[in-house]
Amino acid sequence: MGSSRLSARALLGLIGELDPSRALYEALAERIRLLIMDGRIAVGTRLPSERELAAQAGRSRTTIVAAYQVLRDSDYLISRQGSGSSAALPDGRPGPETSTRMIDFARAVPPPVTGLKDLFAEVSFRQALDGRGFDLQGRLELRSVIAERYSDRGLPTTPEQIMVTMGGQHAIALIAHTLIARADSALIESPTYPHANDALRRAGARVITTPVTTGGWDLDHLLEVLSTVRPALAYLVPDFHNPTGASMLPEERVHIIDTARRMGTTLVIDETTADLNIDRPWDDGPFARHARRILPSGSAGPITIGSLSKSIWGGLRLGWIRASTSVIGRLVQARPAGDLGTPQMEQLLAEQIVRSLPRLLAQRREFLREHREVLSALLAEQLPGWTIPRPHGGLSLWTRLDRPASSALTSLCEARGLALVAGPKFSIDGAFERFIRLPFTSPIADLDDGVRTLAMTWAQLSGARPVRREEPHEVGFV
Ligand SMILES: Cc1ncc(COP(=O)(O)O)c(C=O)c1O
Structure with missing residues (x-):
């Protein structure tokens, strides 16, 4: 339990304006109760004496005594002879310091998918000992099965267009550090996956936002921001967006790709959550698939991020980036500044997982x-x-x-x-x-x-x- 003491001046600072429609003692008690509830007055903190608070607030002592009494009656204040009054939480539940299990x-973060344990037994990890044991772009065999899955889902892909990473977050950070120049603007959704925002900011981006709700995107707003700000990069999560769960409609994807191309914006499409379909009646395949129809052949198209963390298990720390071979080349070159490569053991398991994905x-x-x-x-x-x-x-x-x-x-x-x-x-x-x-x-x-x-x-x-x-x-x- 905290045993710090709050001065009358500090308490009044926290209390601020009181609700004028209520009796003063009631409003005061209510305000202190909320401060205790939301943790701004820690449980165990000693409050100023009634006399001290009355003097500092310029109020009658009776008012303060009545407010403290309300708090005592509702178990938000414990008063002991000689040691004053301390903040408490009702119902005797333990405070943060004594709480045992969270x-x-x-x-x-979901648990490992059912069936993963069996795959461990099927993989011969000994192969990992043959070489260095880690690499910058990823094992060819793993990149090949990932590329094959894209091709099967309508987005022809070669293994050279894939880079294996240590999860989706690693992919986001690597892309941000490689492609963002200081003070470039980057468009993200709001709300969004917070660590993507962090990574873009750390890379020096000026972040601008476009709204998403559980009902989806405001397409007009998104296209307008792309057209007026012309951000260097736009990071979007079009399938089962974190945190709203929304999915972007196929026709919206087409508009976004078209506008981004005209504005020179690189689309970074995070499909970490894309395989988490419970009962969406449609599957549009990879977002970047639409770029093939719209963009002139040879143009780079969106960068796609994938990960096994949510669909299979986060403990694998295995993700990937799909991009043009020239972008993959830049990312591979830039990678050693942050890490030296993905372990082979995880990649061997991932290869088996991708083969067993359905x-x-x-x-x-x-x-x-x-x-x-x-x-x-x-x-x-x-x-x-x-x-x-x-x-x-x-x-x-x-x-x-x-x-x-x-x-x-x-x-x-x-x-x-x-x-x-x-x-x-x-x-x-x-x-x-x-x-x-x-x-x-x-x-x-x-x-x-x-x-x-x-x-x-x-x-x-x-x-x-x-x-x-x-x-x-x-x-x-x-
Ligand atoms: C949209 C999105 N992208 C990336 C990540 C990070 O994934 P990983 O665990 O593969 O690094 C998360 C994790 O919550 C996420 O929600």
């Missing part, structure tokens, strides 16, 4: 379908005021709260053993306080526990009486 709703993806789909259903049902039942989307795929629900308090919810849940990422983390300007990304990748028992914590915390944040758990927790809901 439920993870922060990372959208079977493995069917397993992944079943997992995602079940987990999406469970999380949606739990949320609908326990948080009926929230707007729960129904994405056709991906790993999470970009959920709309009934009031903007995503950061407060996140910090309070963290104190109760539930890790979350608040909506603003997916923006570049602090927007999306009304949203929270809820991945459905955790085990079912954790989804169940996590939603209970969400519901109880939200009730408290909203000023309702906390929902206390009456019945023992059942493991293995549904």
Whole structure:
């Protein structure tokens, strides 16, 4: 427990303006309660004495005493003779320091796909010992099966157009560092996958955004930004977009490729999530497929990023880039500044995985379908005021709260053993306080526990009486 002390002046600074429509003591108690709930006053912090706060605020002591009493009555303040009043959380749940197990709703990381274990047994890893054991562009055999899959899906590709990377994030960072010159502008979606934003900024890009919702892209806006700003690069996630789960319509893809070509913008299409189709009734194949029809032959076309992290297992750290041979050449040349190559062992396994993809993806789909259903049902039942989307795929629900308090919810849940990422983390300007990304990748028992914590915390944040758990927790809901 923290044992720091908050001065009257510091507390008044945190409190700010009070709601004038309420009695002063009530408004004051409410404000302090919210500060404790969202973690800005840490549990265990000693608050100033009533007398000190009254003097500093220029209010009567009776008002402050009444406010503190409200907080004591609702278990947000514990007062002990001789040691003053300390911030607390009701219901006796442990604070951050004493919490033991965290439920993870922060990372959208699914477990290894069913069937992966068997593949380990089939691969002869000894081959990896024959050579150096790592390489800059990737094993020819692996690049060949990846290229074949693109060709089969309508995008003719040679192994020379593929570079194997250590995951999708590595691919994004390498592309950003190689292709972005300082102060180039780069277009990204908002909300977006936050580490892509980080990588582009670190490479020196000036980032501009175009909106995406669970309903999709604002195509007019996107084309307008491409035409007026002419960004050097545009990073887009057109299939089961992270975090919204939206998919871009085929005709929208055509417009974007055409406009980007005219403006000289390099499209970087992240298909890390593209194989996570649960029940989208169409499959448009790789985005870059459309470029073949539109672009003059010989032009470079979009750069595509792929990864096995979400569809198979993140522990492989295996992804790739598909691009023109000249872009691949530049990336291979630039790579040693950051790393010296992908390990052969992972590549040997990946080759076997890509050969077995249809079977493995069917397993992944079943997992995602079940987990999406469970999380949606739990949320609908326990948080009926929230707007729960129904994405056709991906790993999470970009959920709309009934009031903007995503950061407060996140910090309070963290104190109760539930890790979350608040909506603003997916923006570049602090927007999306009304949203929270809820991945459905955790085990079912954790989804169940996590939603209970969400519901109880939200009730408290909203000023309702906390929902206390009456019945023992059942493991293995549904
Ligand atoms: C859109 C997108 N791209 C890339 C990544 C990173 O993938 P990897 O684990 O392969 O580095 C993620 C991970 O969440 C993602 O959502």
